[in-house]
Amino acid sequence: MPRTKAVAEDGRRRHPAAGGYARGDDTRARIVAAALDVFGQYGFGEASTRMLAEKAGVTLPALQYYFDNKEGLYLACAEHITQRMEMRLKALMDETAAALMQRELPRARLTDMLLDFLDRLADIFLGERELEKWTLFIIREQAQPTRAFDLIFDRVMHPVVRACAALVGRLLERPASDREVKLRTLMLIGRIVIFRPARETALRVLGWPDFAGDRLALVKKSLHAQVAAEFSVSRHAKQRGRT
Amino acid sequence: MPRTKAVAEDGRRRHPAAGGYARGDDTRARIVAAALDVFGQYGFGEASTRMLAEKAGVTLPALQYYFDNKEGLYLACAEHITQRMEMRLKALMDETAAALMQRELPRARLTDMLLDFLDRLADIFLGERELEKWTLFIIREQAQPTRAFDLIFDRVMHPVVRACAALVGRLLERPASDREVKLRTLMLIGRIVIFRPARETALRVLGWPDFAGDRLALVKKSLHAQVAAEFSVSRHAKQRGRT
């Protein structure tokens, strides 16, 4: 790759934007991984640059060398989370969109697709330990949105809601942009996602150590029963309205 | 009241545990109110003692005089939140318990009670602006529980879940301690509570400025339809199973 200067115009030494040596790439990745842990566990304000550097196994100036400042590292973490989530969700989004190209789908098929969508969402949001460390991060952004939130919303949250709303819209026989469809969709996804911010409450109520394996399967099963009931009666109610 | 010393045994000057003059009570209350705002907006780590003192209109040593340290103020806030929530929820808990003293209640009555329960919960959790500032607080405690969380869980979260589970248990014809009842209950309450941690996502999806007035009514209406459907089919499914 073409060589660039590691010295910025203002004379400060920085990791070249075009990329550097392999060693630098490795160090940068280690810092982000460490930062996700520390920010996730302590939040932005209580995570000190010394904690971050120690966890990453680098010296303090390395944080400035690669990220300009603490805030820059935080945004790099948001970018990382966004990319990781996009990777996981891509197949789900693509398959859902492809399947919905077909105008008329049997109701049972749509319900199956919705249940499968929710199962895979549960696997991603609850089944992966990596998300434990992202919860405080994401929720801090919900409470006081920064530039980091725009990334997460535009590339993760909104696409997930839109894809699910497409399914829900079909089942309710309304456009995905319908307000009731949006509300139903948010509350559908909310039944999975709630175990992240309310994790400790839920674990204590259920007497569970975590949401792994069989316990996650129980969550899915319960949600399946609710969804099957919810969209079964919705159709009956809608048809009674037409008569 | 019997007079006590404002000087602790270690010689440090502190607000007497038994209470002090009216002026001191007023100042303490102002500090807690200010701290709820600041902690709620910035979180524990990013809220400095200088910000807290300024917002309360006191000098720095006042924080130590009344709360020993920053952490002590934080715990005082947790106590305050817990008491405020208990106040709001007391009538709801009492009425629900009293109504369930009656062994056999018509199903329609139980459903109405559940819907009313959820409506009032929505009024408390989403309708009161005061809770906006408590969200970051409560969620930080979910992510990394401290002594503050024990207070909130034991006196607020758990009682709410138990009361709601009692209703859900009746409707599902299972004991409130049943795991499926607990899961259903958590996901029921979750559909309301999710709009707190996922507030910004939900507002952007819905194109709403907030969850006030008519918009809160829309949330309730949507939830009503879901719940009516969910518990209507549950009964049918259960009766078919018996046959």
Added chain:
DNA sequence: AACAATATCTATCGTTTGATAGACATTCGA
């Protein structure tokens, strides 16, 4: 091998932090 570019390090900085000492002000009961 040489040298430019990148990467890491030590030492240090100015600022901010949470907290304290002791002086001074106000309140309240006798």
Added chain:
DNA sequence: TCGAATGTCTATCAAACGATAGATATTGTT
């Protein structure tokens, strides 16, 4: 009115913070 108890203030502290300067080490290309 007086004095004890409570409450507030200024000044200051030690420690920690986020960040920088410039020296030194390593990498990679010619």
